[in-house]
Amino acid sequence: MTYTIHGALGSPYSMKMRSLMRYRRITHLWSSGAYVQQLATEKSLPPVIPVIEYPDGTFRNDSTPVLYDLETRHHERSIVPTDPAKAFIAHILEDFADEWVTKAMFGYRWLEEIDQLQMSRWLSFDALKGGGLDANQGMAKVFRERQVGRMAMVGCTAENFPLIEASTRRILQAFEDHVADEHWLFGTRPSLAEFSLYGQLSQLGVDPTAQAMMRADFPYAFRWLLHVDDASGIEGEWDEDGAPLKPVVESLLAEVGRVYVPFLLANEAAAEAGEDTFSIEVAGLPYSQGTFKYQLKCLRELRHRYGKLDADTRAKVDPILSDSNCFEFLQ
Template sequence: MVYELYGALGSPYSMKLRALLRYRRLPHIWRDGAATREALAQVRAPVIPVLRYPDGHYDNDSTPVIYDLEARHAERRVVPDDPAQAFIAHLLEDFADEWLTKAMFGYRWLEEVDQIQMSRWLAFDNMKGGGLERSQAFAAQFRDRQVSRMALVGCTRENFPLIEASTFAVLDALEQHVVNRHCLFGTRPSMAEFGIFGQLSQLGTDPTPQAMMRARYPYAYRWLAHIDDMSGVDGEWEAGFAPVVAELVRIAGEVYAPFLLANAQALEDGAETFAMEAMGLPYRQGTFKYQAKCLRELRHRYRALEPAARADADAVLTPAWLALLQAS
């Protein structure tokens, strides 16, 4: 019973799922490069990673895949047993997937040094041969396409001060935490660690953010190598919330909660763009239906909590989060 994961080293969501499969000790084959093209034809949205299940079906939305694997395999689950912790782990994973990814995209495609190296590396990864001239020609085309998408995903120079400030805040929190322990909810990793790792794994590779991490956050940088393969880790969930969890929830409440609210309101109003301010910095981008879906899912999971579990979650949720989650 073997899974096949079709992805790429330069894809944060591919690295997220590969690390999760490794930790869960689920037998799998990693396939990248040209092999991914056939798998992309098997899914509705042609984006990696794509997971081929042992029964032959395919899926490629990383968060639902995590929950599906939880239902299929009892051992080494990554959703905490405690319902309040499970909700907060989901919230932090969602924050990583939908907000921290902007740091990955911005660092990779805003500055020429990163554009050149990473477009060439990504072409090299995809083509695996064929000569340097052909590879670099493809890299130039790919670079132009990605740079043209910057405004669409909100990674403009005008927005990047907020994106970078929130990323520094996350890295500050991790740097202080990981010198004491690697995990957030005990001595075993949750879905939150894998979501955060996926995005930061790219910052640890690209020239500009890698230099920044090595200089300012050396232990958070090294932590990435450990999360990449935790197959040898055996641990337990621990009661309560570590200070780092409360701090990450606070940071997410400062930037991601108003982002979700502004996007949802713009969609309701029929607007094509929205603007907000967070951490004293401006932000503007086009509306996205997928982020509205994320908000609905967060509200659904919050409202499904039993009163005692909801009270436990409320203890770490900031007023911004409570207002967002409790709204009708």
């Protein structure tokens, strides 16, 4: 049974799924190229990558539902902690990475000219795999203009970036402090949270401005990314049920409470009021963007998963969420 990941090196969600499948030792092929951008449309899927081709010839995308589907199909080397409380916290961090930390990737990649030029050319190179320099740079110019034009829609503007960057540096500092002692968040093996965070941060480890920042200020967090990229040789265990959270998890949850909770609630309020945009302010730093339907789905899913927790698990989770200012968005 062989899966195919139709993805791209410049796609954080592709890298997330590739590292996840490598760790889980799920047999797969990696395929990339210009065709990938059209494959989702051809298969009547949302226009996002990676597209995962299943052994039976069906196709799916949207990394979070796919990773949970793989959990039902393959039981070895699960990435969901056995402790239901930690499993829920890992899901929160996975969602946070996919929906908030991705803004760092967009901002570092497309706000400054040095990053726009290099990355548009590299991404075009990855897609074309030949065809000559003129074709590569022609495609790069079109791709660059398209991506820069989308920045306001995804909230990655120059005005918003001070908050995005401050949040990113806090995340990287949490990992820098953590990885000197141990690699993983919930034991001696990786969870879905690490793979989602890796997917986004892997791009910062490539783009010129972000890479220079990480090498200078967070060198061990930077190097940690290469370990997550292929953890197929890792053999480990989950922390015992009821064991306290590691400080890195507490720091990451604090960041969720600081920026992601108000972001999700403001987006929801704007959608309910029929407003096209919303704004928040965190520690004096402003942020505004267009109302986004997909984040409403994410918030509903978080609430649904919280609602399914039993009383004992809630008794463990609620104080943690309250301490990190994460409880409000689950009500």
